[in-house]
Amino acid sequence: MKARITIIILFYFISSQLYSQELLPFVENYNKSDYQGDNQIWSVAQGNDNAMYFANNYYLLRYDGVKWEKYSLPNKTIIRSVMVDGDRIYTGSYKEFGYWHRKNGKMFYVSISDKTKVFGDSDNEEIWKIFKFKGKIYFQSFNGIFLFDGKKIKQSKFDFLVSYCFPVGNELLVASVEKGIYKMNNSKFEKIEGWSVLENNVIHAIEKHQNKTYIFTKKNGVYVEDKGVLSPWKDPLNDILKAANINVAKFIKNNKLIIGTANKGVYVFDLNSGSYKNINRNNVLMNNSILSISQDTENDLWLGLDNGIAHIEVNSPISIFYDNSGILGSVYSVASTPKGYLMASNHGVFKYEDKQLSLIPNTQGQAWNISKINTKFLIGHNEGTFIYEDGLFYKLSTINGGWNLAKSSINNSYLQATYSGVVIYNDANNLKNTIVVKKIMKPIKYVAQNRKNEIWAADNNRGLYRILYNEANETTNVENVTQRSKISNDFGVKIFEFRNEILFLINKSWYTYNSINNQLEKNKLFNANFKNVSNIVAIDENHFLVLQDGLLYHIYANGNNFIRNIIQEKYYKGKIINDNLKVFKNKDNYLLNLDDGFISLQLKYTSKQKGKVSIEAFVNDDLIENKSKIKYNSEIRIHVISGVYGVTSPNLVYKTNETKDFIPVKGGLIVLNNLSSGSHEITIYQHDGLHYNTISNFQFMVAQPWYFSLWMIVLYLFIIGMILYLYYKWNKMRYIQKLELREEELKHQKKILEMELKAENELTSQEYEKHILELELQSKSSEVAGKSLSIAKQSEMIEKIQGILDAETDFNKLKSEIKKAIKINALNKHEWETFETNLNQIHNEFIVMLSKKYPNLTSKDIKLCIYLKMNLSSKEIAPMMNISFRGVELHRYRLRKKLNLTQDENLSKFLLNI
Structure with missing residues (x-):
């Protein structure tokens, strides 16, 4: 409870200390970090190219709405003044004046004073002002004036210390510091009588407006000459100006007077209503010291400050309510009242009346919404619902969070x-x-x-x-x-x-409810016209605001056509409260809540003329012409320059030959990189609210990458040629090696063939010898067989003789028959020896193996084994071994024992298997 009371007391204290606030024109501030220059801006002028030029100490600054440029004089002296005449930008410095001209996207300086040698060694001059009078250019210092007719320079010295010279109508007035104001006539100076009150005053401006001459002194305010009578300006503001120290003044369109001061910022005075607005550091300016003033083609102001630059849209239908103190907080809703404005913020409910901002008592906390019902304002608050009417504020209900x-x-x-x-x-x-x-x-x-x-x-x-x-x-x-x-x-x-x-806007798609099937269905009209909309706010039946891709559009629904009017991003950039965008209609004005206040818009749909833009394209800060060719993988920066800085700046979009959608041109800059080789075209369109009209285009070519350049292609061809040549040489070498290897291989093959032939011949010879041996074996086998037959015959003969002996009794006849049988069947001893020899040769292998396995066998045993292997019976073997049949059987029996055969084993089969 004590903490709550403390907070309430604190808010009361704060509300009583709030300084005067008001709706102000929109101001863009540029500091040193923006233009990368020095502090003071001594002079400002707009060129025929619509770019703004600034005398910024050691630099000439140029700003075309897209890019800041800065240039130094050859002698590096401080630039005090700048003036535009045609395509020339004249500047004045210490013992130096001349002009700048633009070529290929850069500024070049031409000295006038150096060529004519107008400054002597003893002169100590700085050119503080340049102006044009009766077709001639004047360069003014505090000690003299230099007249330039385009060819020659004529110098006039002052006999007195001056502040500035002022061309007023057909007269050139010279304001001295001590002796009043003089009129220059044919290089002579005539003092204006009756203006002695201006003596000992530093005069910083003399302006003529509606047949009256206004003289602005540094410390004594403003004097007005009307019908020959000079008197102090009879306006309450004059007393304020005396303490503010006037530095510069200028009348502008819509009957307004702009006065820049040394310590209280700038005053915008409306001569129609007699009211004024003070723009200073307490509300929006970066500092209070105004050194120079210029008006652009839109009749808006450019202020040169002691530290920075300010662009003030004094003729814009857009006004801003600022609160840089942070006391107001973020405004969630705003409404206009008969006496001022009512604001709902995260700090409470505030009212702005009689140029005073104050917190309404007992409203601390989060306030969400203000709506007008008849004459009452219903306020949704974190702690309930409140009513504000005729200055009275009370709680309607305790329902929280409206x-x-x-x-x-x-x-x-x-x-x-x-x-x-x-x-x-x-x-x-x-x-x-x-x-x-x-x-x-x-x-x-x-x-x-x-x-x-x-x-x-x-x-x-x-x-x-x-x-x-x-x-x-x-x-x-x-x-x-x-x-x-x-x-x-x-x-x-x-x-x-x-x-x-x-x-219904759901996940960036539009739906309507179908009551027949009780389902949500996509709405074709809105989905076709308002894709990627993140917020939408109704104004009236045919007007609403949409927030799309971070940009605000005012929409006028004309039938099924939606006319768009973009609200420039600079007015609300970074200040919109997401999902809490609200609009309050106040006659022709629309109040839109922001983080630190609100913005007042006049949204009128007038037919916009087709704007003119110029395009400057830069690659590595070098200007390139239309249809130029750039290197591959280069970044191209395209400046779309409209020359319009204020609210009438055209709504520009662009397309490339590779994109289908329109892309907003933000800040007048298009940056393209990672471009493919070939031709590219960028077309700039102006959106008139309903249609996209082509206003300019730019074409350029992107070269092939370096690795596809002519020299690289030649190099590639050379490398390929070398590779092919080396491949050819390598193949040739391999071919020769193959031939040599083939020759060697053929030699080896020949040797192998010879060896094979020799081996084959040897084999053939061996086979032949084997064949001869086989033939001999066959012959010997025949001989053995013959011998066997012979032996058999002998056996037969013996048996026959035995039969004769048994049959014949006659001895002589017996003898005769026996002799005859013996003679017929006699066996040659040589034949028997031959038979045994052949028999041994035929069965030599068998005899060797048998002898190895059974070394205890006798020759007679071996001979029996041979006969048994020849499958001869005991009867046939008996005569061949010259033993009886029983002798053969006995010999066979003994042989079986020597061969360790059992009784069941067949002797002949056993010998055949050896």
Whole structure:
């Protein structure tokens, strides 16, 4: 409780200390970090190219709305003055004056004084002012004046110390510091009589306006000469100016007087109403010392400050309410009252009346919304709903967090979206008569109604609800429509009423409700015209604001055509409160809430003339011409220069031959990089609200990458040629090596063939010898067989003789028969030896193996084995071994023992297997 009381006392104290605030013209400030120059801006002028030129100590600054440039004099002296005449930019410095001209995107200096040697060694002159009078250029120092007719320079010395010279009508007035004002006539100076009051005054400006001459002194305010009578300016502002120290003054369009001071900023005086506005460091300027003033072609102001530059849109229909103190806080809603303005901020509810900003007592905390119902202002606050009327402020209800208020389209009731649901105000004349909608205890952000007994409510977090209630105001049904329509991403739903139709912005797509199938359906008209819209605010039936891709557009709906008017980003950049954009219509003005105040807009749809723009394209800070060729992988910076700095700046977009969509030209700069090789074209369009009109284009070529250049192609061909040549030489070498290898291989093959032939011949010879041996073996086998037959015959003969012996008794006859049989069957001893020899040769291998396995066998045993291997019977073997049949059987028996054969084993088969 004590903490709350302390906060209230603190806010009371703060509110009593708030300084005077007011709606001011929009001001753009440029500091040293922007233009990369020095502090003081001694002089300002606009060139015929619409660029602004500034005398900034050691630099001449140039600004075309896109790019800042700075240049130094060859002798590096301080530039005090600048003046434009045609395409020449004249500047004055210490013992130096001349002009600049522009070529190939850069400024070049030509000295006038150095060529004519007008300054002597003893002269100590600085050119503080340059002006044109009767077709001639004048360069003025505090000690003299130099007249330049285009060829020659004529110098006139002052006999007195002067402040400045002023061309007024057909007269050139010279203001001395001590002796008053003189008139220059043919290089002679004549003192103006009757103006002695101006003696001992430093005069910084003399202006003629509506047949009156205004003389602005540094410390004694303003004097006015009217019909020959000179007197102090009879305006309360004059007393303020005496203490402010006037530095410069100028009359501008719309009957306004601009006075720049040394310590109180600039005063914008309206001669029609007698009112003035003071723009200074307390509200928007960077500092209070105004050194120079210039007016551009839009009749807006450029101020040269002691530290920086200010561009003031004094003739713009846009005004800004600033609060740099932070006391006001972020403004969530604003409304105009008969005496001023009412603002709902995160610090409370503030009123601005009689140029004073004050916190309304007991309103500390978050205030969300201000809506006007008849003569009352209904305020949604964190701690309830309040009413403000005729200077009185009181709490209407304790329902917290009135985010938004919407008027029903079917009757005079109002719907309020709050922290805890929806509240209905049925009677606009009796706002205490309220109905709290049941069954929806949710934080509702937006609400709307266009059918009886049906309310649409969007949750602050996610979800869209359709609330049905009966005639007794009893809630009958609450339905989550986005859930029913199977829309998964339903965060931050926005409700927008357009011509008695309710539209829903859900995840950057537009929907309407189909009551037949109870589903949300996409709206073709709005989805076609307002893609990527993040916020939308209704103004009236045919006007609304949209926030699209970070830019604000004022939309005028003419039938099904939407005429767009872009609101330049500089007026609100970084100051819009997301999801809390509100607009209050005040006659022809629209009040839009911002972070640190609000903006007043006059949104009128007048046919815009087709603007003229110039294009300057730079690659590495070098200007390139249209249809130029640039290197591959170069960044090209295209400056789209309209020469318009204020509210009438055209709405420009562009397309490239590689893009389909229109892209806004932000800050007049288009940066393109990572471009492919080939031709490129950029077309600049101006959007007149309904159509895109082509106003300029720029073409350029991107060269092939360095690795595709002519020399690189030649190098590639050379390398390829070398590779092919080396490949050819390598192949040739390999071919020769292959030939040599083939030759060697053939030699080896020949040797191998010879060896194979020799081997084959040897093999053939061996086979031949084998064949001979086989033939011999066969012959010997035949001989053995023959011998065997012979032996058999002998055996037969013996048997025959035995038969003869048994049959014959006659000895002689017996003898004769035996001799005959013996003679017929006699066996040659040589034949027997041959038979045995052949038999051994034929079975030599068998004999060797048998002897190795059974070394205890005798020759007779071996001979029996041979006969048995030849499959001869015992009967046939007996005569061949010259033993009896039983002798053979006995020998066989002994042989089986020596061979360790069992009784079951066959001897002949055993010998055949050896």
